[in-house]
Amino acid sequence: MDLSEFPSLSRDTLRDIRLTVDSGFKDFTRTYGETLELMLEPVKDFLIFLEGLLIDSPWFIVLAVLVGIVFLLSRNIKITIGSVIALCLIGTFGMWEDTMRTIAMVTVCTLLAIVLGIPIGIFMARSDRVQGFVNPILDLMQTMPSFVYLIPVVMIFGLGKVPGLIAIVVYAIPPMIRLTNLGIRLVDPDVLEAADAFGSSSWQKLVNVQLPLALPTIMAGINQTIMMALAMVVVAALIGVKGLGQPVVNAIANQYFTMGVMNGLAIVAIAIIFDRATQAYGKRLQKHSEVVHG
């Protein structure tokens, strides 16, 4: 017997396993694929609406609105001016439409991640058992190479926006969940005890104490989610998501160096805008918890 070789299952058995799982999944896809697709229809509609709005509106209005949002979040002139310059450069170099598509995609994905992630985070914070159950799943979602879970997603939804959306949300939601959980768990137990002593119900405690005090941490989660969603844009382009990712994929295939760099830099630019704006907002939220008086 050859000791250098690990005693693995025979080729035939392995093939049978693969075939069984694959055909089982194919059956599942055939039976439920359409239902799942229908369920995601509203999200898809919203994405298409937002994309259309960003692309079809006059560019200066879109620019003004985007920059306005950045200013409202950050209340910082430097960040605002920086975003104006970045967006103008993007437009000048002919990447306006792709950038709008990407912004629409990232916005919808982030909203979805927030809507799903915060409640899951809250449940995790309330019970150690839920935490013990969800944590390994999050680990899996973050470390599993994204191409691997693109396979089933594409099998169910085909190519296009929706599978891209799912792939991005799966990749980007873990920090949202983790940081919501962490933020709530880090709330000062003394303050919680005070809330209890005044007879708060658990809903009142959540709304009045836990969520407001966890908000800065939750904001950090949103920031991370946005960053990860942007990082996935290129991968999502592989399954047909339009936007800044697609020229990059194109550039890789055809060795178009300049095109790759330009689109890559555009992604970096909007990442920085999103990051600075949300971080500055998070900092402003934290203002009252800094100790001014020793």
Place this chain on the structure above:
Amino acid sequence: MAEATGIEIKELYKIFGPNGKEMVQRVKDGMSKSELNEKHNHVLGLNNINISMPGGKIQVVMGLSGSGKSTLIRHINRLIDPTDGEVLYGNEDVCKMSQTELREFRRHKTAMVFQKFALLPHRTVMKNTVYGLEIQGVPMKEAEERAARWIARVGLEGFEDHYPNQLSGGMQQRVGLARALTNDADILLMDEAFSALDPLIRMDMQTVLLDLQEELHKTIVFITHDLDEALRLGDRIAILRDGAVIQQGTGQQIVLKPEDSYIADFVKEVNRGRVIRVETVMDQTKTLNTGTQIPANVMLEEAAKIFAAEGVNEASVINRSGTPVGVLTIQDTISAMVTPVAH
């Protein structure tokens, strides 16, 4: 306001650990705290506590850290569930209330002030103060009117829109006090409320509390590790050690007749001139109709000042209505003020 209801604590036990209920019997049979810890790995938090806290008075619970005093106060609003025993408020046993009843009890009958203030950092002074009323569902306008009165009463007028981090420790605890008072609850629970403050501000807050109590007559349970504070505030004092009450009574009783050497050690450092009243020391068998007069309820230190100012050796002690009730000599005053050598 109707007279506040007292609190009756009966045979209360708290044992921390997975099988607390089973361990109660062992403790009742006389197992000690250290034995319980060594053999069964359970911690005896409270051991057969019986305290009758009078309504409308300040009951101080005193003990060093680890004596169980904070655990005890948390049984009154059941932030901690007892292992065995009763906490009676009127005819109701707090330990038997359902979750809903307990919430209502906490909302309307109790208010608590915490050692570390435990204010909501994201809310202004005003929003912190209305918290209890907000939880009860009182309309915001009315709540803010009521809160504004108490904010002014604790001396924080003009600070309504400040955040807690903009205030000093003493001011933050005033917010804590205003928040508790705004609830207008019968019972005020104060868990080492002034321990985190520096001495001058602590004295100041004690005065605020005593002034308020003059008009409010709430049932106040005050936890402290400081005997001077206990003697100053407490109508009644219970001293806790290793989870058990080792002596309870008025401040005078504790200072003059400490039950054991542990308490005697404590009492040794007390400024007796500020604790013992003239009536406790005076000679009741005699009366004087002339000469210097001293009210019976003043402290010995006051009496000593009067002796020094008048230059006399003997004074007539009079009660509230002015009738002579006894005689105090300078000799008695001095020997009562000096700590006896041995107990």
